[in-house]
Amino acid sequence: MFPPVMPVYARADVRFERGEGVWLWDDQGRRYLDFVAGIGVTAFGHAHPRLVASLTEQAKKLWHVSNLYTVPGQERLGKKLVDNSFADTVFFTNSGVEAWECGVKTVRKHFHAKGQPQKNRIIVIQGAFHGRTLGAISAAKSEKMVTGFGPLLDGFDQVAFGNLNEMRAAITAETAAINLEPVIGEGGIKPWSVELLQQVRKICDEFGLLLFLDEIQCGLGRTGKLWAYEYADIKPDVMCVAKAIGNGFPLGACLATADAASGMVAGVHGSTYGGNPLAMAVGETAIDMLVEPGFLGHVQKIGAALDRAAQALVERHPTVFVEQRGIGLMRGIKCAPSIVAADFVKALLADGLCTVGGGENVVRLLPPLIIEDEHIKHAMEIFDRVATKFAAKSAA
Numbered sequence: 001m002f003p004p005v006m007p008v009y010a011r012a013d014v015r016f017e018r019g020e021g022v023w024l025w026d027d028q029g030r031r032y033l034d035f036v037a038g039i040g041v042t043a044f045g046h047a048h049p050r051l052v053a054s055l056t057e058q059a060k061k062l063w064h065v066s067n068l069y070t071v072p073g074q075e076r077l078g079k080k081l082v083d084n085s086f087a088d089t090v091f092f093t094n095s096g097v098e099a100w101e102c103g104v105k106t107v108r109k110h111f112h113a114k115g116q117p118q119k120n121r122i123i124v125i126q127g128a129f130h131g132r133t134l135g136a137i138s139a140a141k142s143e144k145m146v147t148g149f150g151p152l153l154d155g156f157d158q159v160a161f162g163n164l165n166e167m168r169a170a171i172t173a174e175t176a177a178i179n180l181e182p183v184i185g186e187g188g189i190k191p192w193s194v195e196l197l198q199q200v201r202k203i204c205d206e207f208g209l210l211l212f213l214d215e216i217q218c219g220l221g222r223t224g225k226l227w228a229y230e231y232a233d234i235k236p237d238v239m240c241v242a243k244a245i246g247n248g249f250p251l252g253a254c255l256a257t258a259d260a261a262s263g264m265v266a267g268v269h270g271s272t273y274g275g276n277p278l279a280m281a282v283g284e285t286a287i288d289m290l291v292e293p294g295f296l297g298h299v300q301k302i303g304a305a306l307d308r309a310a311q312a313l314v315e316r317h318p319t320v321f322v323e324q325r326g327i328g329l330m331r332g333i334k335c336a337p338s339i340v341a342a343d344f345v346k347a348l349l350a351d352g353l354c355t356v357g358g359g360e361n362v363v364r365l366l367p368p369l370i371i372e373d374e375h376i377k378h379a380m381e382i383f384d385r386v387a388t389k390f391a392a393k394s395a396a
């Protein structure tokens, strides 16, 4: 019999009932340390009192009126995002991929409005992930995501991660923008170097292209800066964000400069739910908490501690792990070829630690940004136990 929930996820057989801070409890009363945070979403952990209060207070007042009307929360959160980023203007969505799609539309409309409608192609990166709409799978083109879903959308030209010669060679008179994740997330936690990001910005300036960043996973404090692009001291023209901005309440945003958004005028884009009062209430509080003095300093410090701990872990188990990499609290531990990262993730979960796999046989760690040293220690003890088992298995 076909299940009532479409079986498109390879789900773990665990049913969580309750969460508090960095901990989760399942329906058997078992406790788990959450080092995945709903895939980089619950930056402030579960049931944070300030976020719960914002959501419940708004829930008693007003849930939804649509964008037929002015939504004051949008104006406030929009201003906070603008004040704390490169951007002049924001479009609110309900998910990451919608924010990415808005970015694509903003880019194309920009050149259309400038009388250059032929400039409508976007250079994208092999191994990137931008979501699951037809547009986003047409850009990423991973076999698993596109097989059977054609025809795909035209307009995306892929180049290899980190290869600027290939990037330059791919630029034509039709190229409008370069789109990349400053730190590749789903693809296995791969940061672009500061030098390469600066070069990509230069290439955009040289050829009159827009730089369109996807900071859905790496943005909003995950790397220890509010935005990952700050490490390179550059500014994008368009950027999509989501995940941590709602801390679990569905919310995304497309940020743009006034020039990049010049084609986005009344009537050309929209969403029924996008930016509804509930989402805005949570988003406002989440941004306030992220930019509170000292908070990002905590992420940098605890991120460095996780880096050291993961490095030591890899060195303790050379037959199990190949390397570890990442920035801040966005970390990937690459398993040896004899080990399947998904099996390792399963074994960690059975021992009470939530993680998630990524591309290139990587176990991703995306813990809540509020973790402390004791949580890293706890996580590494579980990693050690599981790694010792896997080492024994592969030696046998």
Ligand SMILES: *Cc1c(COP(=O)(O)O)cnc(C)c1O
Pocket: 095, 096, 097, 098, 100, 129, 130, 131, 132, 181, 185, 186, 214, 215, 216, 217, 218, 242, 243
């Ligand atoms: C998660 C993610 C998306 C898609 O977000 P959804 O909310 O699942 O649509 C897009 N880009 C990146 C980099 C992501 O990590």
